[in-house]
Amino acid sequence: MTRQKRSRHRLKRTVAPYLYLSPSLVIIGLLMLLPMVTVISYSFQNSAVLRRDSSFAGLKHYQAIFADPVFWASLWHTLYFTCISVIFHMTIGMIFALMLNSDRINPTLRNILRVLYILPWLFTAVIIAVIWRLLLEPNGVVNSILMQLGIIGSKIEWFSSPETALHAVTFANIWAGYPLFMVSLLAGLQGIPKDFYEAADIDGAKAYQKLIFITIPQLMPIIISISLLDFIWTMQVFPLIWITTGGGPIYSTEVLSTYTYKLAFSSYNLSQAAASAVVILLISLGLTLFYIRYQKAR
Amino acid sequence: MAEVILENICKTYGNNFHAIDQLNLSVEDGEFLILVGPSGCGKSTALRMIAGLEDVTSGSLRIGGVDVVDMPPKDRDIAMVFQSYALYPHMTVSENIAFSMRLAGKPKAERKKRVDEIAKTLQLTSLLDSKPANLSGGQRQRVAMGRAMVREPAAFLMDEPLSNLDAKLRVQMRAEITSLQKQLGVTTIYVTHDQTEAMTMGDRVAVLKGGVLQQVDTPKRLYESPVNAFVAGFIGSPSMNLFEATLMGDELTVGAFAIRLQNAAFGRRPGLKSYAGRKVVFGIRPEDLYDSNLESGRKYQTIPAKVTSIEELGSEHIVHLSIDAARVDSGDPDAVQDFGMASNAVAKFEPVSAVRSGSEIRLALDDTKLHFFDPETHLAI
Numbered sequence: 001m002t003r004q005k006r007s008r009h010r011l012k013r014t015v016a017p018y019l020y021l022s023p024s025l026v027i028i029g030l031l032m033l034l035p036m037v038t039v040i041s042y043s044f045q046n047s048a049v050l051r052r053d054s055s056f057a058g059l060k061h062y063q064a065i066f067a068d069p070v071f072w073a074s075l076w077h078t079l080y081f082t083c084i085s086v087i088f089h090m091t092i093g094m095i096f097a098l099m100l101n102s103d104r105i106n107p108t109l110r111n112i113l114r115v116l117y118i119l120p121w122l123f124t125a126v127i128i129a130v131i132w133r134l135l136l137e138p139n140g141v142v143n144s145i146l147m148q149l150g151i152i153g154s155k156i157e158w159f160s161s162p163e164t165a166l167h168a169v170t171f172a173n174i175w176a177g178y179p180l181f182m183v184s185l186l187a188g189l190q191g192i193p194k195d196f197y198e199a200a201d202i203d204g205a206k207a208y209q210k211l212i213f214i215t216i217p218q219l220m221p222i223i224i225s226i227s228l229l230d231f232i233w234t235m236q237v238f239p240l241i242w243i244t245t246g247g248g249p250i251y252s253t254e255v256l257s258t259y260t261y262k263l264a265f266s267s268y269n270l271s272q273a274a275a276s277a278v279v280i281l282l283i284s285l286g287l288t289l290f291y292i293r294y295q296k297a298r
Numbered sequence: 299m300a301e302v303i304l305e306n307i308c309k310t311y312g313n314n315f316h317a318i319d320q321l322n323l324s325v326e327d328g329e330f331l332i333l334v335g336p337s338g339c340g341k342s343t344a345l346r347m348i349a350g351l352e353d354v355t356s357g358s359l360r361i362g363g364v365d366v367v368d369m370p371p372k373d374r375d376i377a378m379v380f381q382s383y384a385l386y387p388h389m390t391v392s393e394n395i396a397f398s399m400r401l402a403g404k405p406k407a408e409r410k411k412r413v414d415e416i417a418k419t420l421q422l423t424s425l426l427d428s429k430p431a432n433l434s435g436g437q438r439q440r441v442a443m444g445r446a447m448v449r450e451p452a453a454f455l456m457d458e459p460l461s462n463l464d465a466k467l468r469v470q471m472r473a474e475i476t477s478l479q480k481q482l483g484v485t486t487i488y489v490t491h492d493q494t495e496a497m498t499m500g501d502r503v504a505v506l507k508g509g510v511l512q513q514v515d516t517p518k519r520l521y522e523s524p525v526n527a528f529v530a531g532f533i534g535s536p537s538m539n540l541f542e543a544t545l546m547g548d549e550l551t552v553g554a555f556a557i558r559l560q561n562a563a564f565g566r567r568p569g570l571k572s573y574a575g576r577k578v579v580f581g582i583r584p585e586d587l588y589d590s591n592l593e594s595g596r597k598y599q600t601i602p603a604k605v606t607s608i609e610e611l612g613s614e615h616i617v618h619l620s621i622d623a624a625r626v627d628s629g630d631p632d633a634v635q636d637f638g639m640a641s642n643a644v645a646k647f648e649p650v651s652a653v654r655s656g657s658e659i660r661l662a663l664d665d666t667k668l669h670f671f672d673p674e675t676h677l678a679i
Binding site for chain 2 (some may be wrong): 194
């Protein structure tokens with residue numbers, strides 16, 4: 001092989017992988033990177049989109065949203081909604097996964113439970129929102145049961161009262177989201193060698209000790225990965241809140257996604273909406289970087 | 299330390315499968331007993347029943363004089379080494395060894411002292427802070443031993459602990475476990491499917507087949523006096539050659555040739571005379587067959603054979619032969635079928651043997667080493 005031929009061959013080998021990657025890179029660039037960069041640029045412009053000759057605004061819109069108490073309330077609500085959701089998704093998912101993995105439960109019952117427990121995952125956000133609106137209506141099933149059991153004295157307006165609305169939407173989101181944890185943890189549980197538990201039985205471990213010393217450490221990689229992903233996804237939840245409460249009453253369920261949406265499509269303040277979206281992006285990006293670093297460390 | 303006694307132990311699964319049938323076994327205090335047999339013979343089930351990991355369907359099981367049938371594993375005062383070692387990957391060597399002490403709520407200082415003692419015995423001191431993933435197979439095996447030793451149990455149960463090691467390391471670990479057992483003097487029940495491990499490690503060996511105990515004896519007696527054709531075929535490598543023959547007077551007629559038997563053969567086996575004129579199964583080990591051209595084989599009578607193939611191992615030649623005789627199956631489902639269409643016998647020749655594949659030879663056999671079995675029951679005569 002001549003030197004020229006060899007260098008051409010080498011060039012082909014170097015370029016080939018990038019050629020294979022190029023279709024996906026073009027699609028990601030057009031559908032994700034371009035809109036992202038555009039939104040970032042809007043956040044630094046005056047009257048973005050609305051005027052052709054929008055001027056550079058510096059950090060004005062960021063200052064404006066940071067000065068807005070509703071933004072801080074939304075941020076707090078987002079963190080509450082996300083943290084509580086992730087914690088309960090994990091706890092409920094773990095309990096159900098342990099139940100479905102247990103030999104003590106009849107296999108037929110286990111199969112039925114498996115289908116029942118996974119049901120929330122089959123519904124779209126809109127259906128979940130409608131179901132919970134119906135259930136939590138003042139004249140709905142939940143109030144009626146709680147009153148019959150004597151837990152509450154009068155009907156509670158779960159989604160319409162500022163005291164309960166945030167808890168109610170969080171509850172609906174917990175119900176909708178635990179199956180991801182359940183399925184992932186169940187797969188993880190099935191991968192833990194039986195020998196570990198048998199060795200622990202011989203060593204005298206009680207059920208809770210096996211959970212603490214074997215099950216949870218063995219599931220830790222799954223728990224951390226799914227928690228981080230769930231955190232990122234839950235932070236961005238929009239339809240469930242929008243359909244159940246619309247961010248109200250009196251901003252009590254306002255989260256960053258509804259706050260941004262209202263800025264953009266109710267107030268038509270697209271520049272501030274872009275600034276708020278960038279804040280969400282930065283928080284998500286931080287978590288994503290943390291997730292990537294964790295994955296690399298493994 | 300304690301003796302382990304199994305009386306009429308049975309294990310039946312839901313589908314009416316009898317994994318263990320009427321197992322009677324007595325392991326003395328400090329004894330090293332090997333449970334051996336082909337896959338599916340029930341040896342691991344028996345061990346797991348002793349450990350309490352499987353329920354006993356019927357029978358009695360005593361450890362140190364205490365009936366443990368209804369006792370949970372932790373109260374049986376036993377420690378088990380698993381085939382996979384069952385080391386917790388998220389714990390260090392030290393944490394793995396000290397796990398049972400931690401569960402028992404022993405103080406940290408006491409745990410450390412005991413772990414250090416064990417690590418010293420097992421030469422693991424420099425590895426105490428390592429995770430199992432960073433250890434070699436042999437080191438992991440030693441950690442598993444350490445975890446069993448830390449409890450100072452009445453009995454050790456080991457379930458094929460060497461099967462995941464390569465051949466060379468297995469030989470080394472075999473010696474290590476044997477000497478450790480002698481040093482500790484703890485009653486040990488060791489399950490293996492490898493008859494070499496069984497023969498080299500145990501004080502006594504219990505051979506199981508299809509959930510039924512075939513013979514419990516010292517390795518030497520198992521080799522020299524197997525109670526049936528299965529034990530004869532299972533113990534020894536390569537397996538004993540078993541053929542069908544007819545006893546005519548003091549001769550065994552086998553196909554186109556005959557083997558003369560000395561009077562001593564009948565003296566040792568009075569029952570053999572009753573087979574006169576009838577079929578009988580005879581067995582001869584590969585190491586009792588000789589190349590008639592060599593000095594070692596000259597003193598023995600010979601039979602005709604054809605060499606089909608030779609495995610030259612350096613220290614010996616494994617010679618596959620074709621003999622004009624009907625081979626008898628010992629009943630070992632795991633037996634390596636090293637007999638092709640053309641071969642039905644194996645011999646171990648000295649490496650100086652000049653026999654070549656395809657040649658017709660006279661095969662010398664030591665007739666004092668013949669074993670005889672009933673053709674119907676396969677029981678030794």
